[in-house]
Amino acid sequence: MNQLIQRILPTVQKPARYTGGEYNEIIKNKEDVRVRVAFCFPDTYEIGMSNVGMRILYGVMNEMDGVWCERVFAPWADMEEAMKTNALPLWALESQDPIKDFDMIAFTIGYEMCYTNILNMLKLAGVPLRSADRHDLKNIVYAGGVCAFNPEPLADYIDFFALGEGEEIAVQIVELYDRAKQGNWTKEEYLRQIAKVPGIYVPSMYEHVYHEDGTIREIVVAEGAPKKVTKRIIEDLDNAYYPTKMIVPSTEIVHDRANLEVFRGCIRGCRFCQAGFSCRPVRRKSADILYRQAVETLEDSGHNEITLSSLSTSDYRQLPTLTDALIPYCKDNRINLSVPSLRADNFSRELMQKLQTLRKSGLTFAAEAGTQRLRDVINKNLTEEEILTSCAIAFGGGWNNVKLYFMLGLPTETDEDVLGIAELVHKVILCWKEHASNKKRGLRVHVATAFFVPKPHTPFQWEQQITPEEYLRRCKLLKSHLYSKSVEYNYHEPYLSRLEAVMARGDRRVGAVIEAALERGARLDGWDEFFNYSAWLDAFDACGVDPEHYTVRGYGESEILPWDTIDVGVRKDFLLREKRRAYDEKVTPDCRSACSGCGADQLLREVKCDA
Template structure:
């Protein structure tokens, strides 16, 4: 008789994402395995398999003797329905074994709107959701990723968090678990021991106390654990593990290509950007190592495309050396080299032209704000001149498609700033009229505005989010000033960003809310097909938690923030200084023009910050 999963597969969309069996998938003999890790990505296969962090840690864990790390993704709604109907618990791809049979369950969390998926995946696996309901070492749930920098909304569900980069901390944690399992430790003994590993945060060892007005009053360690937990970083990226034998999906994923990370950290300091601050300090990787890894990855995977990734690839010091070697190699092997997030500087323009010989991609800018004043406030150092010059070059080179991304609701934003977006767009259209070589094909300017979400560990971490009504008013104001038929304007409903803002700066009181929402059916919130704002509003109402507390209220700077006991390297003093400069519309030059003293270099012992 055909097994249950195979009987269900014909009934769901894209069944190949549920079977595993891809090239370079790692299988081990269970007889040799002491620690089974179910590595869960709280979104679909197509998203999760595009995630570089997951690829790295999959390799890191499977390199370990006695450890088998397998992948688990969130099922799409049609599959979930079949699973519930047939009582089929969530499984891992490699062995097809049920997740509840695994020793450890790891989540990588990069997006606040995947919190419901974490709980839903545990539920589909048949694992108790609350940490306190799981006894013993079996099914130990831990998590990492950028969202772990404010772990509190998930504190009730995750046994411990690993903060920062996972290459080194993950083997330390797994070795400890291996020993604990062999020696039959209790869960408490393991958690106490794991809390001694640098970068590990065990939420159940801390009590959060709230004042009568609802603000956080104290975070009290209940046992001998550090008062502040500092994230981990890898110092020498040249020697760090990099997966050159990547799993090659047999079905199309979002980023269906090889991916090479050229450096870590960011020298820019855009004041709204969480990654820009929380991924510091800057650590280099040499062009030699990168070229070798690119070649190995491409030869091994057979991919016909490779992306050079980082937070700002133009700032990679050896970009010229690397591309001088990669461009001829890729051209000869008919491989498309893509270099996203290039800045509008001269070298990048030249590079864009060279890359064109392989394939021409679109032109995208993220000025984020419409006026120079507001761009100075957010320290987005992209001038109107740079945008228009790059556009002029591109238009005379035959491009006729531009995407422009902005945010609405940035601190200090006025209607003048909003209308500045319309003005900038008209200047782009005017530039096209002056420089386009083929006007018959017309111009498309795609404009998108997002609703600003203040994030922890940024200079804007204390800011108020504007109300959804005010956001929509600004969208409409902008829309009313777009007259040209060349403009396509997209703005999202504010619901998702409001919820994202709540989760991003939330505290432990949100645990109840997430649980209630998931019990009412919340899942796949990042997908329009599934996002149900009403379920969330009901959950907040029934738990008596006020969303505005986390959004429009803002945080005062003498208040304890829910993430104050998490240290990502950048100091609070620096963030406050940056906030004050923002209010004065003072830019802070990038780190290469002089160290601004963010403090993240204290995380390095062997090397210094390479900004």
């Protein structure tokens, strides 16, 4: 290992996150490697190593002959400081080589508030931030992940975006690069060719022209670039690449367990949820394949916990089959099986009781809104009765801890809806008094509210975000109506969510603000201890960009939206219809009960939507 890194390590927190050397890390002989990819996750090691997508793509690219994909994470502030003091450029974990030595620099972006980290990592690597300042084929910078569904804020910094699921496109991108490198192509030639690959968006081929008022007048598409870029999906998950030999970190990470994705897409259609719409259509994975992958993953990694993940695991058709097979295996091998994001239905209640014999986990409800009216508006079909029935059973079974999550600032929300949260909490307390098997242990109800952020590709993509002041007023109103000592109420600070709203629906002009915020010391924005709101406000000022344009203004229904070039499968007129139904307080049934014709099934060629 580099001597300098060795000397820095004793001076920083959690040094093991900078060293690599974990079980199943992939090391290749540089002489056999033609294309080197630095796969960057724009947050810390503990967050990034918990990301399943990154693990899949790391495996996919390293399966390729002549290609070596290595991991890079954002350094913590103490390490960043040491790197600057010692003029040590950002390095990749596997080879410890500097990033600027790599052919390709890839980012996976799952969260808007890591945009400064992306630019900071390029800066620490000594790579020019703007695409226009990187002239060579070497160090080409590309990105994927859910945030790529509105790529505009990063359009001037990232050479191209890969939209949707990456198992196949990741290979095509690197293969084409391999050809380009052998053939001494220019960067422009590579970009022209890669733009022809379905799912690739090359922002420099799209010019955004604005009206006086800051809205978009026109998007001018260069010759050779598609008018619309449609996201990629994997149709057959059973036969898709899935690595059962995964890196096992030697230091604790956020999700320190095996993780198995049981299906993709969501049948629910909660109107605020970006994943619920942008990850459609629903595609199944068979229980027998999942069981085999679970056992292989657990035996190879030595983990003592596995989690079945998806957007709504209760909606996985073969969940009974899968859990019936997995529960005995897990019991025999002392493995904790966790099934998050269960709905409050009967099967889930039974399953919860079965899982309880393994280990007791918490009871959490994301009710999102306090009244049935508002839950209908957002199409969150969870009823008060379902919540209270689940609570009654859980309290009777000895649980004494409930978490309830809500959002404030949802479209059409009134004070009555805010107070509805307090009423629901009160009913949960009464329910405990009636059903608790052991009252001596007391009850803890954790209530948390988040500030609603309108997201692209959802029925609420045109909505206004209320002001932080109004959000805080609603928080205080709620707080003054939560009397019980059993209740602990936490509300998210609104300023981060306000910025998140700007980034989520931002246009190309927001990019300069991100760069200016970085210059003013903003990075690691998602971490409370580093969030620097005043740096951001200064940056908006300096760039002459008004954050309210992207928040309280709201977007017009006939306005050209910055992400209009991106097609996630769900049609815009469907989103608009859903928006209207929201205002009419009409629920839309889940996709399994009745197809509402969102259009995402048109992405499928080989199979049908498995809603």
